[in-house]
Amino acid sequence: MTQSQATDPATGQPAEEPAAALRPHAEDAFAAELTALAAADDRPRPERWRLSPWAVATYLLGGELEDGTVITPKYVGPRRIVEVAVTTLATDRALLLLGVPGTAKTWVSEHLAAAVSGDSTLLVQGTAGTAEEAMRYGWNYAQLLAHGPSRDALVPSPVMRAMERGMTARVEELTRIPADVQDTLITVLSEKTLPIPELAGEVQAVRGFNVIATANDRDRGVNELSSALRRRFNTVVLPLPETPEAEVEIVARRVDQLGTSLDLPSPAEGFDEIRRVVTVFRELRDGVTADGRTKVKSPSGTLSTAEAISVVTGGLALAAHFGDGVLRAGDVAAGILGAVVRDPAADRVVWQEYLEAVVREREGWKDFYRACREVTG
Incomplete structure (x- = not known):
């Protein structure tokens, strides 16, 4: 055994190398590019953003930094679409990425969250079975039965964690989520508040919080967004490749x-x-x-x-x-x-x-x- 080889403290045997992820998150797979961009980025950044809007757009569209670092394109398409999406996230409006299947909605959503917040994992995956708890919060029922409603018994959703930390939450396939569950986002997006009536309290979003949702426009009619919810989003349509x-x-x-x-x-x-x-x-x-x-x-x-x-x-x-x-x-x-x-x-x-x-x-x-x-x- 070499001196540099790590050992498992419990067994004294050589420790196994950590298994490589089959598909690393965007912030891990492109960590070197994000680090280089952050070091070269001298433009104003919205509060709690890891990069400026210009650097976020450069991360998605690709480019070369002054030190020669090459930023690989993550999205091949009209520059204005990316600029509008990034600018939306810098305001108080949520972003809805709309398009037919295969137009890179999820891919763009993940990379936007990675560049803005450094974390793309605050994710709600929409399905026909997505429950309200996935958008708001749930309960640790062992704690709930033992001690009653309390903050320790509450299980925050990805949206709630993003609100508390001033980060970007992602909601995938929004139109596949039942309409009554979709509408739990209305108060979150309009008032930037998540009421917790069981505790007679609420969670208020801190600056930096926003939501990126994706929807397949072939799903229209499955669970169409209410007009009240759609007004809370700025919609960006991702087209199929032009050429x-x-x-x-x-x-x-x-x-x-x-x-x-x-x-x-x-x-x-x-x-x-x-x-x-x-x-x-x-x-x-x-x-x-x-x-x-x-x-x-x-x-x-x-x-x-x-x-x-x-x-x-x-x-x-x-x-x-x-x-x-x-x-x-x-x-x-x-x-x-x-x-x-x-x-x-x-x-x-x-x-x-x-x-x-x-x-x-x-x-x-x-x-x-x-x-x-x-x-x-």
Whole structure:
């Protein structure tokens, strides 16, 4: 045993190295960039913000600092969208990120919270089963039965903790939360206060507190936001990538990041396959080929950028474990089929027509056509 090797004080045996997180939080994964930005940031910061609004925007959009530190882009899209989102958080209005699935709403929400508060974990994950306690507070029932209502028996929600600490709370998939639970946010956002009637008291938000919510506009009608709640938010719509080049860049960058955490090879040599996946998704999503000459039917799924990232990551894993490590058409074919064919009857017809009318006739795509035909059957 070397002198520098740590030991477990309980057993005297060599201590195990802490396991690496499969997906580190944004503030951990990009800690070096956040530290460099904080050191170089000499602009005014809102109270309890880790960075100035300018530095937060630079963190999301990327750039190079005066000392040569490169800040990698976290979001590829219009700069004004990020600037409006950051400015909203610097006011007393909450931020609602709205968009179709796969437009990086959760990704942007996490990185905004990491840059503003240094902590992206004050999170309420919205589902049909999200209870009021997740937004307000709950109780430690052992303490409650033993001593009655008290602050020690109260279990604060992520929103309540953010209010007390002047930090940013995140609410994901707001429109999936039941309407009566959604509306518990109204007093929090308008009065910056969370009443606790059981203790005849309240929690008042300290400066720095705000909320970022995300919502999928395809969920409209599931649990539509009340007009009273919607007025408390400044809504920023995140669009799908405008150009194929932008979408390819997003997919390649995210796959590279995910691949690093999964010990997968670099996707650089499979860049042509990434471009093919993005092209297929965009054409089926738009209902027309890239050259505008051929109309195609669209399947029932959204075929978002997030799904393209999933298809390419899965293909890269196939290439690493069952191939030569280079992403090829056969590695992504099954993933594309699974993403496109959600309705086994209608979507399969759409996919087969697209294969025969578009992919089969496209120059340089013969290998892709054969791989897709093989898995489609």
